[in-house]
Amino acid sequence: MVGLSVGEKHFIKGGIEQDLRTDGRKRYTYRPIYVETGVIPQANGSARVKLGATDVIASVKAELGKPSPSYPDKGKVLINVDCSPTAEPAFEGRGGEELSSELSVALQRCLLGGKSGAGAGIDLSSLSIVEGKICWDLYIEGLVVSSDGNLLDALGAAVKAALSNTALPKVQVASAASDEQPEVDLSDEEFLQFDTSGIPAIITLTKVGKHYIVDGTSEEESQMSSAVSVSVNKQGRICGLTKRGGAGLNPSVILDMISVSKHLSEQLINKLDSEIAAAEACEEDEF
């Protein structure tokens, strides 16, 4: 964590009040986003996203598994984030555990929707192979390699990119007697590309003083009183909301933050989509 002198703190807060942050950005401007897909060939899908100095990697591994008894026609998705000590020495061993679990929970909330499956970014019923017996288990792992603020947004973008890069092998099910486990044949050619148009983007608004900024660096985030992360999908509907930070917020402020993030989400989603498409095109050119 960067230590800040009193003068630096005043500088950051004053700048935000005047809509001119320390790196010259306005309050609602994102840092340049850099997306690279297919960085981990062994995984079913992967992506790396750089947001200024924040660097995260997301990977998707798919395994065959048994669906949960309460939802036999749905697959399972497990999201886990790991903060590597290369980002901060404080993350070594159990130090990063709290932050990792907070990020994992926030990602799950934003991407998996309500219990009945409504509003989910990923359609779980598309992951089912044989109802009640076999389904795909998706393990989405996020890794924080370098941390300079706004981890949740970067992880959300990385998961979106990794899922659009994911290719699930085609499954042939040999018919079997009703109580036997059916035999499954995985073909070597891949296809089932994921439809990621439903996946929302996560926007974190950090409140410093009376104003909110988007995409804060770790210095700016150390001055925050609270932060609200809103996940908005392409249709402009809110798919998840998490409030972080210790200070209380007036309800009208929260509603205002929601409308600001909805406004910003359009630009962000378009930017992300074009970056991901460019990255995929790049990857294909390599072969």
Added chain:
Amino acid sequence: MAGKGAATPATYSPSLTTVKGKKKPPIFADDANWVRSDGRHFHQCRPAFLRTNAVNSASGSAYAEFGNTKVIVSVFGPRESKKAMMYSDVGRLNCNVSYTTFATVHRNQGSDSKELSSMLYKALEGAIILESFPKTTVDVFALVLESGGSDLPVIISCASLALADAGILLYDLVAAVSVSCLGKNLVIDPILEEESHQDGSFMISCMPSRNEVTQLTVTGEWSTPKISEAMELCLDACSKLAKIMRSSLREPLSASEE
């Protein structure tokens, strides 16, 4: 366990007038005329039973029973911080939520207690005046005896009552309420069955007198007008719940005066 019939405070029900006229047509799955299984209106919360001083050996404690959700919270402290902790000129808060093995329908299903512990911490940290007990730690231990839906809001409300019972300085009591979205309906204080079918959930914990929200989580797909509506509903319910919490804090005093 005190009987439910004994001294139950009056039920608190957010006024239906916030719905601006129309009574919501019950559209839920296949049921044409869906009524909630316990007979409540969509905007009616379960009757709240709150008692302080449930555990004698703790600095402060509270027991809450909202329908089938039963929670007991003990507060210990302020007491000396653990060995290797750094000096801190503000107090520390340590929260722990655990489920008993018989709390859920299937044994040992309450496995997300780590997540609940951190959410409880976030809901309470904004309400406690940490500067009043530097170098020490306050431990909040919540035990869910029976999980009947809407667990976290009950845990938060009960914990803030226990903190008040322990004499910890608070900016205000924290009341929490959750709303479920089922189809087009907003249903407040859902039970377990309603929660498992929900399309979205909205949980808010706030300090009513200061009109400040300490914790807000939304899952599922929501449109902005729906969020405003849910927020209004919840804030109204929270302020009424806070009044009931205050009266349950005063009860032991009035009993001893007699």
